[in-house]
Amino acid sequence: MQAIYDRLTRTAIHSVKPENVATFLGRPLHPNYRDEIGNRFDTRIAGTRIKHTMGPVSLKTYDKHGFILRIETTVSDVSFFKHYRKVEHRDGTTETKWTAMKKGIYSLSPLREVLHAANRRYLEFISAIDTPTAGIEALRKVSASLRDGEHSYPGFNLFADEDQTLMEALVRGEHCIRGLSNKTLRRHFPQKTSAQIPRTLKRLRTHGLIKKVGHTYHYYLTRLGRTIAMAGLKVKELVIIPQLATALS
Known part of the structure; x- marks a missing residue:
């Protein structure tokens, strides 16, 4: 896997742009976005890591001892993501709308779906850039x-x-x-x-x-x-x- 991963690493670092990171996370990149967004490459004892960051969310790819490719998406503030849920207003009325996730157990299920989708989009992206040509x-x-x-x-x-x-x-x-x-x-x-x-x-x-x-x-x-x-x-x-x-x- 080492030969494949080396080529993938070089391509991902040079080819993944801010708008791509936003796409992986299912969000458009607005011109007025001001938070951190970018790529980082690290070498560690257990292997190497590529990290794509957008605000409180990080999408990481690990090379575990040259044998395992591990991809994960982590988030420190779930309100970064939005989904359809019931919202209660101060006047007692409720409505279902597209809004930020709440910090709590209630959001675990939709959060799992969002993070799984981010991993899938990234896998589709790197599978395309790692393919030499379509023949x-x-x-x-x-x-x-x-x-x-x-x-x-x-x-x-x-x-x-x-x-x-x-x-x-x-x-x-x-x-x-x-x-x-x-x-x-x-x-x-x-x-x-x-x-x-x-x-x-x-x-x-x-x-x-x-x-x-x-x-x-x-x-x-x-x-x-x-x-x-x-x-x-x-x-x-x-x-x-x-x-x-x-x-x-």
Whole structure:
């Protein structure tokens, strides 16, 4: 496991951004967020540890003696998380609404579900970044132009500025939670008109990188889409930028 864990460690430290940490914990990252958020790597007697922190919550990955991969999420203030529960007002009325968890035994069951979901999201994330590529066939599919009826949609070039920006937008935390839409995608491409964005979404969908949710206008990454997007970011963050920095220093 040591060889796998070493590669996973390097990738996680460089690739996990604040918005990713928020996504693991099921929260959007608001621009006015002021608490601590970030990554930390430690070496201990029993092994190494990666720690992702957001306020009172920590998501940790341990390498136990080079044989066991342990992932856990801990929280020192459960009110950080929200869930649907009954709220009693001072006037005696009650209502069920989305609000902060209470500190007490009552919150153990919903807290377990929230922390379990955080571990699952993190496992899905690292399984994608630790996969070298989706294979020659997958790369060929996303790179080639495809036709849908009378329309042709060009493939993706992970070295092109526009496609790099698109991949970075796809893995942003808020899109993983709420999905991608015409409106949210346009924020990353202000130079495009509202009529051009649907073609970009259709291009992503035709190549199998996103899927539509029911009868809505929201899209989510497919497994292939997540793998391709993370592979593109991994190449940029761990290969291209370090190599250029070394060569030009």
